[in-house]
Amino acid sequence: xxxxxxxxxxxxxxxVLLSGIILSLAAVIxxxxxxxxxxxxxxxxxxxxxxxxxxxRAAAMSLGYAMGLDDVxxxxxxxxxxxxxxxxxxxxxxxxxxxLFEFKRLRLYMAAVRDAAERHRDTIxxxxxxxxxxxxxxxxxxxxxxxxxxxxFLLGLHMGVTLLVVLGxxxxxxxxxxxxxxxxxxxxxxxxxxxxxxxxxxxxxIVVAAYxxxxxxxxxxxx
Numbered sequence: 182x183x184x185x186x187x188x189x190x191x192x193x194x195x196x197v198l199l200s201g202i203i204l205s206l207a208a209v210i211x212x213x214x215x216x217x218x219x220x221x222x223x224x225x226x227x228x229x230x231x232x233x234x235x236x237x238r239a240a241a242m243s244l245g246y247a248m249g250l251d252d253v254x255x256x257x258x259x260x261x262x263x264x265x266x267x268x269x270x271x272x273x274x275x276x277x278x279x280x281l282f283e284f285k286r287l288r289l290y291m292a293a294v295r296d297a298a299e300r301h302r303d304t305i306x307x308x309x310x311x312x313x314x315x316x317x318x319x320x321x322x323x324x325x326x327x328x329x330x331x332x333x334f335l336l337g338l339h340m341g342v343t344l345l346v347v348l349g350x351x352x353x354x355x356x357x358x359x360x361x362x363x364x365x366x367x368x369x370x371x372x373x374x375x376x377x378x379x380x381x382x383x384x385x386x387i388v389v390a391a392y393x394x395x396x397x398x399x400x401x402x403x404x
Contacts, residue, residue, distance in 0.1 A: 189282055193340055194272035201268025208261060225250060226258055233262045237325070240384045242358050246366035247377035256359050263326050263351050267344065270294075271330040278334065298331035305332055310346050313338070317350030318357070326351045 189195045208230075216223035225248045233241035238259050245255035276282040277291050305312035313336070317329040326347050333343030369376030 189276060194275045197268055198272040201265050204268065205265045229258050230262055233259050236385050236388045238355065238358055239362065240388055242362040243381040243384045246363055247381050252359055252363065256355050260352060260355050264348060267326045267330055267347055270327050274331050275334055294328055294331050297328045298335055302332055302335050306336055313346050314350040317347050318354040
């Protein structure tokens, strides 16, 4: 580990990054241990985790319910994933913004998040902390904890305030999504045995379509 990296890890943001790394390692170890005692259950947790990372919380929760997981498990798994994302991404964004350290492989992703954060910053600034909370809570596309962290930093909020508001909004949003997706899953199951999987597929298609639409919109605007 280089001296420059060690100095970064001594910063408050570096401690947050370390906590995120430790939490992620603990989650991986827990999955590995559970795979020994209950392979099927472990695979379900891993599938929900991967789905959240790729398609977001709505799709991940839909898959969790389709696989027969209970409310507590669905909420906690998704909350853990997004908490780790917050703890890891926030310090990396701060280091990148201040040109202290940068991961080349994350450059494009950081640029996309920075663009989204700057577009929403002025709107959220009007309402301060409440606006940031609602932004993270909102189910709209390109809202959520990662972009919320970036906006909190760009607004000049203290790191503790940003993390508290973002994680609080994420927790409330998670409970709301759990209620919605569970109800939709139950309705789909009444219509057909494969209804929950069809619902999951529809949610994924909506997410992909929104992503493609946003990409085309950015190309037209020249951004």
